[in-house]
Amino acid sequence: MSARLMPTDIKHQYQNDGYVLIKKLFSEPECDELIDRSVTLHSRKSIPGCFHSVSELESDGDPLRIYPRMMHPHRVDDLSLRFLKHPRIVELLRVLLDGEAIGLQTMFYWKPPGARGQDFHQDDYYLRTEPNACIAAWMALDNIDEENGGLIVFPGSNTEDILEMCPTDTSQSFTDAAVKPPDQYVEHLVEMEKGDLLFFHGRLIHGSRPNRSGARFRKTFICHYISADSTNYNKGYDPIVHLN
Ligand SMILES: O=C(O)CCC(=O)C(=O)O
Secondary structure, X not given: OEOOOOHHHHHHHHHHHOEEEEEOOOOHHHHHHHHHHHHHHHOOOEEOOOEEOOOOHHHOOOHHHHOOOEEOHHHOOHHHHHHHOOHHHHHHHHXXXXXXXXXXXXXXXXXXXXXXXXXXXXXXXXXXXXOOOOEEEEEEOOOEOOOOOOEEEOOOHHHOOOOOOEEOOOOOEOOOEEOOOXXXXXXXXXXXXXXXXXXEEOOOOEEEOOOOOOOOOOOEEEEEEEEOOOOEXXXXXXXXXXXX
């Protein structure tokens, strides 16, 4: 799906399937700027509340300990904040949410070769937004496919309530609980090119498998938003970010 799609098409697909892919919303230089900044942040080894990385020797063979995901980089980095508030994202959020959005979190995933995935879940299990679902903006900073652990979605599962989370296989997933997708949903791998952005609904079942590639990272910058008229959300995500 292309950034040139009409707003009504974008909204229709989001409502029907629970996600919509916007091709090449960002250019390669824009992606590279964000990657360069993340490399600079990572070189600090540890930023309280954001990430703590260890050396290869200390990692016990877990690449995610060397390249852990960065939580809320927008709280320590102006460029990450600029992307959270990026006008191209905010304009599309307005279409998808029928109104204004508020920023709740950012994350930067390196997903290095050999890294575990994140088993199936719904984001609102964590964000607990009421009365409407939260929305993720998942931006590809590499070309992403099955081999390097691309995102898997279950189209239409956005109509489900929050489902039960059960213990899962932590040799494959860095999280220890997951939902079992109901039988009527069929998994779909979203192949993405660097600069593509996937919006998805907070009740959509999604996740990823390990990065099986020998040398390809799967870098992504992820933002979560809620409608400005939300009456509740998980206050653990405070402080929220007003986008204007
Ligand atoms: O990027 C991934 O592999 C999973 C990310 C995800 O599921 C999320 O941010 O909720």
